[in-house]
Each structure stands twice: as structure tokens, then as C-alpha cells.
Amino acid sequence: MQEYRHLEPEELALDPSFQRWQLENDPIDGSFWQEWLVQNPDKDEVVEKAAYLLSALHNSYGQQFRERLPISEHEIQEEINRLRESINKPDTSTKWLHFAPIRYGMAASILVILGLFGWYILQSTAKKSGVTYTELVARVAEPLSEIRNTTDAPLLVNLPDKSTIVLYPKSRVSYANQFDGNKREIYLSGKGFFEVVRNPSQPFYVYANGLVTKVLGTSFTVQAYEGARQMKVVVKTGKVAVFAQYQDANPQKETYKLEGIVLTPNQQIVYSPAETQFTKGLVDNPVPLEQANQQQLFTFKRTPIADVFGTLSQSYGLKIVFDQDVMSACYLTASFSDEPLFEKLDLICRTINASYKQVDGSILISGNGCK
Structure with missing residues (x-):
């Protein structure tokens, strides 16, 4: 990709x-x-x-x-x-x-x-210097609470705004006892799954060893161990914006917008700190959105391929790009249930003599159409 x-x-x-x-x-x-x-x-x-x-x-x-x-x-x-x-x-x-x-x-x-x-x-x-968890916490003037997970099992952390973190082993977080001002700020080293209470007037920031994740309210995972060659942000619900620490040039002027690399459900970012390089893609096994019926049967009977791709796009929250004019004569008759998304795409593309690839978190379909 x-x-x-x-x-x-x-x-x-x-x-x-x-x-x-x-x-x-x-x-x-x-x-x-x-x-x-x-x-x-x-x-x-x-x-x-x-x-x-x-x-x-x-x-x-x-x-x-x-x-x-x-x-x-x-x-x-x-x-x-x-x-x-x-x-x-x-x-x-x-x-x-x-x-x-x-x-x-x-x-x-x-x-x-x-x-x-x-x-x-x-x-x-x-500007690729970045800052570590220890350095970031040391810069904060107000007192912070720190929680370390020294066990072998995930640990649930309740935040002042009723957001939660599932903190994984060998990880730690620091945060203020009360979220005042125009943002909520969390400092992470390691891995945590966040479920954030929505509050557009007070965006939620996770600072993790040079990687910054900004959200308004959503659920996502941040994996950023200190000294790691790669870090990762994976989105489950909602939208998040990800950028390197040095890109947060003027934190005092909060825009309440998601700027940077925006991720939606089933998308992820892999960050290489040494090169300040981001690689945006899909998660290994995309799942239907929570609002979609988990038992949904994808049943198509001579259905125009545009409608098929539209159904998949809506169900998984992914952008599927294809040439509607070229594939206007393509139809699909098939029934799917809980097969992984990529298995569905494999079968569909074989049926219409096409192929697909992942590009920047989207699916790009290529083919010569159907006769």
C-alpha cells in the first residue's frame, strides 16, 4: 500500500x-x-x-x-x-x-x-526530535495523577470526565484531577484503549511519546511504548486526528476541528518516530460499524455493483472507489454473512473480473467492466 x-x-x-x-x-x-x-x-x-x-x-x-x-x-x-x-x-x-x-x-x-x-x-x-512521556509530564505545572499497570492483565482507569481507559500491562498514564480549560489532556506510555465522552467544546488529547491523538468523543486504541520503532492508533468508533508532537504548533488556539491525519472506523495509522513517517491503512480485519446490524446478511440478487459496493461502504464505514461508468453493466448475485470483509471483496472481484487494493485507508477497485 x-x-x-x-x-x-x-x-x-x-x-x-x-x-x-x-x-x-x-x-x-x-x-x-x-x-x-x-x-x-x-x-x-x-x-x-x-x-x-x-x-x-x-x-x-x-x-x-x-x-x-x-x-x-x-x-x-x-x-x-x-x-x-x-x-x-x-x-x-x-x-x-x-x-x-x-x-x-x-x-x-x-x-x-x-x-x-x-x-x-x-x-x-x-523538528523530528519529539518528546517522551517523562519529558512531557515534567513540563506540566499542575499536579497529575499517574497510574501504572504492573500486572499481567488490562486495568480499567476512570477519568474525571467519565471517559475510560483500558490500560494494558507495562503501560502508564498521567492526567489532571480535573479537566479545566479548553482541552482534556492525557499522557500515555504504552498501550491503552480509550472510550471518550463526547464534548466538542473540550477536545480530548492523548500525548504518547511524540505521537498526538485528538478526538471530540470516540473509542480508539493508542499503542506507543517509549523507544519503540513504530507506534499505532486504531479507531473503533467516531473520528480521530493524529499528528506528530512537533506539529502541535499553537495549542493555545484551539479550533475544535480535527486537523492532521483523520481516521475513521476500521482505519489505523502506523507511526515511525525516527523518520516522522505516517502510514495510513485499514485494520487487519475490518468489522461492521456498531450501528449496523451485527447479524446482517449481505444478500444480493442481480444487484448493480454500485449498490453492492455502497452497502459494503456504509456497513464498514469505508470509502470504496471505482469507475461507475465502466462497471455499469456489472451485477452480483451472492449471499454473505460473517465472512471477513476482504473475503467478500475477493469473491466479488472474481465475479466481475476486477481487483482491489488498499490505498490510504480506502479500497480502490480496478476492472474493465462486464459485458
Whole structure:
């Protein structure tokens, strides 16, 4: 699964799906990227820069550029390495003739763009320090209550606002005796399952070793052990927003909006602190939403495929992207019960001669339609 949030503009411009959207106006990729922008509004500038770069390359090399799409990252890196070798060796000027015009143009353009955005990369790297649970708790002026789970079983923690935490072994939390001000703040090291009482006027924050989760009222799991190479947030109900500690630039100006990477039920984020890299995806086994009938039978009798995907999307709370025009002649006759979602999708796609993949927490269906 490709994760796009951590990509720089020059990297995004090389993505085949992004290229198809920008240069070929592909309806499936176009639908996906429009939805992705809705879910990631803070990435508008990155997308604009990537689109500008792609347009500049296309305008410079025209049809040659289109015929070379998609150009792999390996090819680009190989040409960059060759270009650097040529620059460093004064007696190798003849090597310039070995580049096909389009491949040299791509490599040179990437080097230029890397230079233009170098300051951005350095800024991001400088901010990757993050802060640990111990450091965060030490900064809080007001007294905090700390609970440690030193047992071998989960421990239920009741918070002042009647929210609860199931605190797992080898984990600890700290919080104020009363939640005053414009936010509720919890400090976690380890793993906890949160059920948060909804209060839009007082958002709920979980600070976990450099990972921040913001909610208004929902249930979710945060796993963030100190020193771990990866951390995770998994949503059960409602919506949460996840971001790195350094991105909480102005906590005094609370907007009561979920900004950052927004997760909905059956979605998760895996965070790598060393690279400040987020990977958004689906949980291993998506389950129907609580408001859906748990005993629901997914029974279809010559049902248009758009209605089938609509039913699955509504039941699991997931975005399913497909080309309705291409698949307008596809129908499904089948009955499902408690099979895992991915088994349902496997059977449906085999029936209509299609395939699916996970992209940024959504399902992307590809196929040539039905006759």
C-alpha cells in the first residue's frame, strides 16, 4: 500500500496514480485523489507543488514525457547517480551523450527540485526530535495523577470526565484531577484503549511519546511504548486526528476541528518516530460499524455493483472507489454473512473480473467492466 502523506512534492510527482490523475484525467485515480485531499487538507500545498512540477516536465518534454510514464523511482535514482558521477569527473563529458533526452531531463529536473525544496526537508528533519512521556509530564505545572499497570492483565482507569481507559500491562498514564480549560489532556506510555465522552467544546488529547491523538468523543486504541520503532492508533468508533508532537504548533488556539491525519472506523495509522513517517491503512480485519446490524446478511440478487459496493461502504464505514461508468453493466448475485470483509471483496472481484487494493485507508477497485 502506498502512503502519500510523508512524500515530498518531487516524490509525489513520480507516483503513477498521481501522474494518471494529473496528465490523463483518469476517473478512478481522480476520484481517489479528490477524496484524499478532503481527508488531508493540510497537504494542499504539497499537491499543488507536485502538480506544478509534473506540468512543467510535461510542457518541457511533451509527448516524449507522456510515453515514458510511469517512470520508476529506480530509473530516476539511477540517472541521478550517473549525473552526479558525470559532474564529479571532468574527463567524462562524453557520458552526457548516453542519456536519452527525456531521462536526462527527468534526472536534471529532480535535482533542481530537490534543491528548491531542500530547506523544507531540513526543517522537517530538525523538528523530528519529539518528546517522551517523562519529558512531557515534567513540563506540566499542575499536579497529575499517574497510574501504572504492573500486572499481567488490562486495568480499567476512570477519568474525571467519565471517559475510560483500558490500560494494558507495562503501560502508564498521567492526567489532571480535573479537566479545566479548553482541552482534556492525557499522557500515555504504552498501550491503552480509550472510550471518550463526547464534548466538542473540550477536545480530548492523548500525548504518547511524540505521537498526538485528538478526538471530540470516540473509542480508539493508542499503542506507543517509549523507544519503540513504530507506534499505532486504531479507531473503533467516531473520528480521530493524529499528528506528530512537533506539529502541535499553537495549542493555545484551539479550533475544535480535527486537523492532521483523520481516521475513521476500521482505519489505523502506523507511526515511525525516527523518520516522522505516517502510514495510513485499514485494520487487519475490518468489522461492521456498531450501528449496523451485527447479524446482517449481505444478500444480493442481480444487484448493480454500485449498490453492492455502497452497502459494503456504509456497513464498514469505508470509502470504496471505482469507475461507475465502466462497471455499469456489472451485477452480483451472492449471499454473505460473517465472512471477513476482504473475503467478500475477493469473491466479488472474481465475479466481475476486477481487483482491489488498499490505498490510504480506502479500497480502490480496478476492472474493465462486464459485458
